[in-house]
Amino acid sequence: xxxxxxxxxxxxxxxxxxxxxxxxxxxxxxxxxxxxxxxxxxxxxxxxxxxxxxxxxxxxxxxxxxxxxxxxxxxxxxxxxxxxxxxxxxxxxxxxxxxxxxxxxxxxxxxxxxxxxxxxxxxxxxxxxxxxxxxxxxxxxxxxxxxxxxxxxxxxxxxxxxxxxxxxxxxxxxxxxxxxxxxxxxxxx
Amino acid sequence: xxxxxxxxxxxxxxxxxxxxxxxxxxxxxxxxxxxxxxxxxxxxxxxxxxxxxxxxxxxxxxxxxxxxxxxxxxxxxxxxxxxxxxxxxxxxxxxxxxxxxxxxxxxxxxxxxxxxxxxxxxxxxxxxxxxxxxxxxxxxxxxxxxxxxxxxxxxxxxxxxxxxxxxxxxxxxxxxxxxxxxxxxxxxx
Numbered sequence: 213x214x215x216x217x218x219x220x221x222x223x224x225x226x227x228x229x230x231x232x233x234x235x236x237x238x239x240x241x242x243x244x245x246x247x248x249x250x251x252x253x254x255x256x257x258x259x260x261x262x263x264x265x266x267x268x269x270x271x272x273x274x275x276x277x278x279x280x281x282x283x284x285x286x287x288x289x290x291x292x293x294x295x296x297x298x299x300x301x302x303x304x305x306x307x308x309x310x311x312x313x314x315x316x317x318x319x320x321x322x323x324x325x326x327x328x329x330x331x332x333x334x335x336x337x338x339x340x341x342x343x344x345x346x347x348x349x350x351x352x353x354x355x356x357x358x359x360x361x362x363x364x365x366x367x368x369x370x371x372x373x374x375x376x377x378x379x380x381x382x383x384x385x386x387x388x389x390x391x392x393x394x395x396x397x398x399x400x401x
Numbered sequence: 402x403x404x405x406x407x408x409x410x411x412x413x414x415x416x417x418x419x420x421x422x423x424x425x426x427x428x429x430x431x432x433x434x435x436x437x438x439x440x441x442x443x444x445x446x447x448x449x450x451x452x453x454x455x456x457x458x459x460x461x462x463x464x465x466x467x468x469x470x471x472x473x474x475x476x477x478x479x480x481x482x483x484x485x486x487x488x489x490x491x492x493x494x495x496x497x498x499x500x501x502x503x504x505x506x507x508x509x510x511x512x513x514x515x516x517x518x519x520x521x522x523x524x525x526x527x528x529x530x531x532x533x534x535x536x537x538x539x540x541x542x543x544x545x546x547x548x549x550x551x552x553x554x555x556x557x558x559x560x561x562x563x564x565x566x567x568x569x570x571x572x573x574x575x576x577x578x579x580x581x582x583x584x585x586x587x588x589x590x
Contacts, residue, residue, distance in 0.1 A: 233511070234510045234514065236510060321423045322422070322426065325423065351565045352570065355571070356574060356578070358555055359555045359556035359559070359578070360552060362553075363552040363578075363582075365551055365555075366550060367547065367548035367551070370547045371544070376540045377544060385544060385548070385582065386548075388582070388584070388585030389548070389578060389581060391581070392577065392578060392581025392582070392585075393552075393577070393578040395577070395581070396574050396577030396578060396581075397574065
């Protein structure tokens with residue numbers, strides 16, 4: 213394995229641990245043992261346990277962002293539906309990475325929280341941009357989209373824990389809910 | 402002040418700190434200084450920093466649960482709307498407590514995470530019980546309610562950070578979104 217493959221493999225082992233335990237209950241020795249490498253190699257790549265978690269969050273947010281890049285040639289709701297499909301497939305394929313991001317990491321330190329918040333803001337802005345055609349969104353619309361991202365994260369985490377619905381069932385539930393949340397803001401606005 | 406008032410006051414000071422900083426960035430010395438008490442009094446009441454956070458989470462989840470106790474004499478959506486109104490007023494009056502619960506504490510340790518999860522499960526069960534009239538809910542309905550609680554938490558946290566909408570605007574947005582998420586499960590189910 214070359215350096216980059218080895219690094220990615222270590223990040224994956226780290227994801228599994230940070231996804232299933234709070235930060236303070238993850239030990240670098242444990243990561244090293246599972247990955248079959250020395251503790252000093254881990255410190256060589258990532259400097260510290262905190263540096264290791266930051267690298268994981270960076271890697272997962274980048275992968276998720278790239279996987280869900282919207283296709284701006286499509287009409288707004290088709291864009292959203294296609295991105296959401298990719299998002300849910302990412303969740304299916306990276307359950308540990310996703311849980312590490314949204315269940316494990318956020319309260320760990322301010323820097324990690326900001327990385328994850330930035331990622332959510334970016335998704336919020338993408339959706340608002342697709343919906344609003346250049347107009348600044350109303351506060352109700354902004355709140356609806358913000359809340360909806362919380363809906364998607366909760367649904368996705370629960371779906372990882374109990375995968376009883378299909379991708380398409382989860383996608384329809386999420387899209388319908390956004391459409392309705394936005395319709396509510398029309399009535400109010 | 403008697404012991405119980407003093408304890409509640411310390412919990413409030415703790416909320417403010419745990420709401421705005423990750424666990425590792427909160428120091429007991431800082432809490433003691435802000436509350437104008439000695440470090441040893443804090444340890445006398447709560448044993449450790451972890452014990453202090455547990456007491457805060459316990460206190461806030463209990464207050465929130467009691468404040469939102471549904472009135473089972475009302476029809477389901479009126480029950481929900483009334484509970485949600487109390488919930489949002491709790492959020493307005495306890496912004497630090499709410500943020501400590503849903504933004505600060507969850508990733509801190511397994512025990513805290515379980516306390517908060519239990520609280521969310523309880524709210525999920527209350528809503529499912531009100532909706533389903535004794536029938537076990539379908540997986541779609543369960544997911545819709547679970548996701549919707551994530552919607553409410555995200556909206557509430559954002560509303561604390563930028564309080565531009567009224568309680569009633571936020572409540573209407575939340576209720577409409579739940580009604581719609583449930584309607585989506587009807588179409589699918």
